Amino acid sequence: MVCLGMAVVSMAKPSFLRAEQPSASDISAATSPGSSSSRRRDIVFIVNPQGANGRTGREWKKLLPYLRSRLGSDCNICESLTSGPSHAIDITREAIREGADAVVAVGGDGTLHEVVNGFFWGGKPVTKHDSKAPRTTSLGLIPLGTGSDFARTFGWTNDPVDAIERIVKGSRSRIDVGVISKEGGDLHYFINVADIHLSAKAGFHASKYKRFGSLCYVIGALQAFFGHQNQDLKIKVNDGEWEVYPKVTALCIGNAQFFGGGMRITPNAHPSNGKFEVVILQDFKWYDFLMKLHKLYNGTHLSVNNVLSRSAFSIEVEEVVGTNSIYVQSDGEHLGFLPHNFSILPGVINMIC
Numbered sequence: 524m525v526c527l528g529m530a531v532v533s534m535a536k537p538s539f540l541r542a543e544q545p546s547a548s549d550i551s552a553a554t555s556p557g558s559s560s561s562r563r564r565d566i567v568f569i570v571n572p573q574g575a576n577g578r579t580g581r582e583w584k585k586l587l588p589y590l591r592s593r594l595g596s597d598c599n600i601c602e603s604l605t606s607g608p609s610h611a612i613d614i615t616r617e618a619i620r621e622g623a624d625a626v627v628a629v630g631g632d633g634t635l636h637e638v639v640n641g642f643f644w645g646g647k648p649v650t651k652h653d654s655k656a657p658r659t660t661s662l663g664l665i666p667l668g669t670g671s672d673f674a675r676t677f678g679w680t681n682d683p684v685d686a687i688e689r690i691v692k693g694s695r696s697r698i699d700v701g702v703i704s705k706e707g708g709d710l711h712y713f714i715n716v717a718d719i720h721l722s723a724k725a726g727f728h729a730s731k732y733k734r735f736g737s738l739c740y741v742i743g744a745l746q747a748f749f750g751h752q753n754q755d756l757k758i759k760v761n762d763g764e765w766e767v768y769p770k771v772t773a774l775c776i777g778n779a780q781f782f783g784g785g786m787r788i789t790p791n792a793h794p795s796n797g798k799f800e801v802v803i804l805q806d807f808k809w810y811d812f813l814m815k816l817h818k819l820y821n822g823t824h825l826s827v828n829n830v831l832s833r834s835a836f837s838i839e840v841e842e843v844v845g846t847n848s849i850y851v852q853s854d855g856e857h858l859g860f861l862p863h864n865f866s867i868l869p870g871v872i873n874m875i876c
């Protein structure tokens with residue numbers, strides 16, 4: 524982990540909280556009565572240098588001088604470049620335990636997803652080591668990925684300068700997070716959209732073609748259609764009765780609205796409303812997608828035949844006939860196959876919005 528302008532700090536013992544010396548004015552502000560809010564904030568930027576086929580790393584380097592100029596006088600800015608998949612989870616947990624004021628994901632939805640998972644450990648939110656001085660670590664985002672779908676719900680652009688201004692402004696909102704469980708498996712968290720069957724299979728294939736930019740979603744979808752069959756699924760919403768939904772093409776559980784590089788699949792979802800929007804597409808053929816694709820992108824597909832939307836706090840999904848081949852993904856990351864349970868954790872993270 525590197526604190527800007529300071530020495531390289533070993534990952535084994537992160538000390539970003541101590542790495543920068545406060546300036547004289549900061550010391551006086553911190554020691555004057557009633558001035559606790561003006562203490563220097565510790566912000567950890569977790570950067571995936573390989574995001575968007577390497578663009579994230581290149582943009583991040585160009586962004587650093589601006590970041591220093593906008594935040595450096597008020598904050599200890601720490602950067603941590605990820606070394607591979609899942610690294611962002613560990614960095615986040617360590618930063619929260621050390622008492623960081625904010626952890627900012629710099630990259631795409633995959634990086635954001637890992638950072639969100641780092642906010643939890645053993646089924647509970649991670650907390651600061653020193654519980655006598657509790658502090659809530661906020662989540663921030665500089666969207667610099669291929670799809671960057673989560674940011675679209677808030678109308679955020681891929682312009683990192685806008686994202687830095689949001690961090691400077693520092694407004695925060697409580698946001699919901701989805702939790703996914705499977706019998707005998709670890710808990711998994713998502714912030715954007717979890718989805719099942721065709722779209723999840725398309726996402727699985729798309730992830731192999733990120734070098735082609737947004738085109739990866741088209742290639743992934745074409746590959747997923749190959750050999751696709753709509754499947755009967757059993758669904759239990761809000762701990763009610765099991766219901767069978769015939770010929771499901773895709774089932775999408777939205778905490779936010781967009782997936783697949785800009786498709787507004789769950790147009791009524793919002794990460795602050797305490798519930799998911801569940802959208803189920805049934806008996807779709809390949810030509811239905813051709814005819815209705817524009818509606819899926821602009822979010823007007825809910826009135827289309829064989830599209831159903833409902834809100835839910837929890838949903839359990841199983842196959843009627845077990846094939847163990849129905850793909851599940853969360854925030855665009857492959858998660859395995861059905862069955863899975865999904866439920867919402869309302870307002871569990873403080874987000875810089």
Ligand SMILES: Nc1ncnc2c1ncn2[C@@H]1O[C@H](COP(=O)(O)OP(=O)(O)OP(=O)(O)O)[C@@H](O)[C@H]1O
Pocket residue numbers: 571572573574575576579605606607608609610629630631632633634635637667668669670671672733855856
């Ligand atoms: N140093 C690294 N080398 C290779 N892969 C990494 C590294 N750090 C993180 N990753 C993996 O890269 C994946 C994708 O990253 P990210 O989401 O930032 O970019 P993207 O896929 O281009 O964007 P989007 O998810 O918005 O389409 C993450 O899921 C993460 O596991």
